[in-house]
Amino acid sequence: MDDLPALLRKVSRITFFFLSLGCVGWIVWPAYKTVFGGFMIGAIGSLAIAWHLAWKLVRIGNVAISGVKPRSGFGFLSRAALALLAAFVSVRMLEFNLPATVAGLIAAPLATLLLGLMSRRRRSGGHSTDERGEKH
């Protein structure tokens, strides 16, 4: 998987799947709506963080090719602020569950990890380097 937009689309699709699971859980178990609501807000926040990270990566690629010195940094603070905003909206404004929000915040990184592992496994064909006959 060498295409960043394609990877981002897959990450978004998996996160939306988590969001739909949260909706189903909210409907089926209304007593735990604070948990599912917090998870959904966290998942939306993690998706925003993933989109922002991909945008920054494309900009850094452009900078590396053009050689022009970037005016702004790499932008961890804005992503941290996004996570904080998601936690604030979830806990203070909507009074959802905080641990569920934190669990939702790792939805997109979890999807990224799974897709990365699958891509690596597919690229190696499920065989170790010894079986492919690579020289050490």
Place this chain on the structure above:
Amino acid sequence: MAIYGLLAAAIVFGLGALGAGIGNGLIFSKTVEGISRQPELRGALQTTAFIGVGLVEALPIISLVLAFIFMAQ
């Protein structure tokens, strides 16, 4: 008790940011170096960097939220 909360918040976010800073710096320096050397591999390098940074940054983001919880207590 409030001073312990502030101390816990400082330790949690400080150590999380330290690790993320080192990790992000390594990932991005190698990515920019690789793109500069071989621009045709830009897509693959950006995808690998996205996976790496996404994983590295998950921990400090969680630690930031936890730090604010500790500060509120």
